[in-house]
Amino acid sequence: MNEFEDLLNSVSEVAPGDVVTAEVLTVDAGQANVAISGTGVEGVLTLRELTNDREADINELVKVGETLELLVLRQVVGKDTDTVTYLVSKKRLEARKAWDKLVGREDEVVTVKATRAVKGGLSVEFEGLRGFIPASMIDTRFTRNTERFVGQEFDAKIKEVDPAENRFILSRRDVVEETAAAARQEVFSKLTVGENVTGKVARITSFGAFIDLGGVDGLVHLTELSHERNVSPKSVVTVGDEVEVKVLAIDEEEGRVSLSLKATTPGPWDGVEQKLAAGDVIEGKVKRLTDFGAFVEVLPGIDGLVHISQISHKRVENPKDALTVGQDVTVKVLEVNAADERVSLSIKALEERPAQAEGEEKAEKRESRPRRPKRQEKRDFELPETQTGFSMADLFGDIEL
Template sequence: MNEFEDLLNSVSEVTPGDVVTAEVLTVDAGQANVAIAGTGVEGVLTLRELTNDRDADINDLVKVGETLELLVLRQVVGKDTDTVTYLVSKKRLEARKAWDKLVGREGEVVNVKVTRAVKGGLSVEFEGLRGFIPASMIDSRFTRNTERFVGQEFDAKIKEVDPAENRFILSRREVVEEAAAAARAEVFGKLAVGEVVTGKVARITSFGAFIDLGGVDGLVHLTELSHERNVSPKSAVTVGEEVEVKVLAIDEEEGRVSLSLKATQPGPWDGVEQKLAAGDVIEGKVKRLTDFGAFVEVLPGIDGLVHISQISHKRVENPKDALSVGQDVTVKVLEVNAADERVSLSIKALEERPAPAEGEEKAEKRAPRPRRQKREEKRDYELPETQSGFSMADLFGDIEL
């Protein structure tokens, strides 16, 4: 009897909230039965109280004979018997320990794993504890597709810890921005105006393309994409493409870098003297019309000017009256000036000068000489050197009033 009383006295009671040590007796049907050390009672450990992964196999998580540290949740009495067992949890004990570790750690950076995308952000796990990253704190730019982060592990900064409210808020954006700032400072320290650098096309807009230089996005304006005019950014580059660009300007304070893609590529005027010379007769297409003439594309990226006086032997008041944009024309090269990037062209030089119309030649011969006419007009209106000795009647005496 004394030995039995000693055994009973050695068995401690089990109370919800206790942290106990237990040995795994069996693993079956998605749960494990455990013997709680020093109590003489058993506990039930379900898959749900082992992990947040609903697709996990419990046999991969616990083994018979293994000793576990568990949290007692509540007492369970059998329906058909008076057997008393306890529901225990490994997951919640780990969460409690995680809460204890988190208190006072606001501002620290920890590694988390994204478990699922939820309304308004991401649900993440840190040492068995569930945390939340609001959508506005996921990245430096607002993220619509949060599903792509599921399963990823990354660093996030602890923003708020409140164990009583089960509140654990983190921010990935701050980590991203701090890393970007450090990378940006490093890149700006190496960049120099005029040098050629390698980057990757990050995104394309209607006004150009942004090139990732390894921490800094520089802009290639659409006018710097190609030597050709009116080029669409999407036709010049593709996202992810690696390109060489020339640095045109740097504004570290504003975080801006202006780049040029065409400056690293041969221009249309390079070696133009070997392709084009005065006297050549070539085919071209009218690209645009102005008040003073027409610009005709004679080589890719090179437009020559047909001055209004070189369009036709006939008088042309407006180039639009004789030509239209897109029209194919044959032109003669009058001059090539590579230094000034100018080509002078003529259409009328390839046309036969029309004969004068009947009567035009005789009319020209009958026309009085301009110089003599001016002298006569001057003589007719010449006044005396002095006004003394004549009156108004002397000047206008022959006029009848």
């Protein structure tokens, strides 16, 4: 008993919470035995008190003969041997130092590593200290798949530090937004309406495509994707494509940029005079029908008009009675007006005019001529000479009243 009391007295200078220096004596069975300097007692350093990585190999983290700075957690007295040892921790000492470094550093940006996905967000590590990033603070858009961040290192802003409550909250979203804002400002300062710029297709919607210009997403509206009408955005571009676009409008206050893809590509009307000329006979497809005629696609992006009067030699009351959408037809070019982007076509010019139709046409022309009012014949109502000079008495003298 006296020897045991002497042993306890010899180690009274070591107490839980002390920071000590220790030399690694052995490394075995997932733990390291250390000799606490200046005390004559030993300590036990487990893998759990060395790192948060449960899969780590302790032999790669500490070596025999190595000197470590450790935190004393508690005293342990052997049941059978009456030996006194101490449970020590390297991880918690690093965490204490990290807490000391964090106090008063709210709104600062630090580099953290995502260790695992937890309910409601991400668990991260900063200099041995465990922090938490809520799901709403991971990115600018709500992130459901937090697993994809595990293992990554990234910058995050410190939002809250409370050592007493072991509370350490960070936000990656704040850093992303600030970085994006700086990038947007730089991009807007370089953009000019009317210039051509290069970007990458970021995403596609039903109404167009968004192009990443290096920090700013500009919209190419559906009508500005292609010279062709009624095209699907997915048939024109693919996510990831690098494209050249023209800047149509800039609204820096709203963060909007309007772009055009078709403005950077030759239009169907460019050089149309070399492709079409009056008198040409070509094949086309009926694209749409109206009350006054049919529009026929004669070249990609170029629709010509077959007026109702040019559909047939026979009288046509409605183009739908003679043609259908999608029908292939042969037409003759009557006129090409590139300036106004108009082409006049005729179907009946390629058909032989029937004799009956010729007679009907003449009749139609006669009917269509405005009728002149009939001229009234000028008549003189002069009385014969034999009746001149008669008085009323001479005329009615024989009549008895």
